Amino acid sequence: MVPPKKDAGAVIPTMIVFxxxxxxxxxxxxxxxxxLCPVILIVAGIAGRxxxxxxxxxxxxxxxxxxxxxxxxxxxxxxxxxxxxxRRKRAATGS
Numbered sequence: 001m002v003p004p005k006k007d008a009g010a011v012i013p014t015m016i017v018f019x020x021x022x023x024x025x026x027x028x029x030x031x032x033x034x035x036l037c038p039v040i041l042i043v044a045g046i047a048g049r050x051x052x053x054x055x056x057x058x059x060x061x062x063x064x065x066x067x068x069x070x071x072x073x074x075x076x077x078x079x080x081x082x083x084x085x086x087r088r089k090r091a092a093t094g095s
Contacts, residue, residue, distance in 0.1 A: 011040055015065050019072020024080070026073045030066050037065020 022029040030082050038061040041047040052059040
């Protein structure tokens with residue numbers, strides 16, 4: 001009997017938070033997220049031996065990890081842009 005796999009629901013928010021935290025360095029964060037997502041799945045026991053042998057599973061995990069990290073990076077960059085534009089407006093008005 002094959003034991004049921006653990007829930008992978010925590011991996012997606014983990015990768016988004018990773019992107020939020022390291023969004024300043026967006027290129028490195030997305031590449032790291034693509035590499036870390038399959039590692040997290042393997043270490044957590046969510047991806048089994050058959051999944052590791054099947055390269056498509058690892059590749060799809062890497063792509064989804066990069067996409068989730070990119071979502072966090074996008075939020076980080078948007079907040080950074082908003083803060084900078086507010087600072088520029090305050091500096092231009094002198095207040």
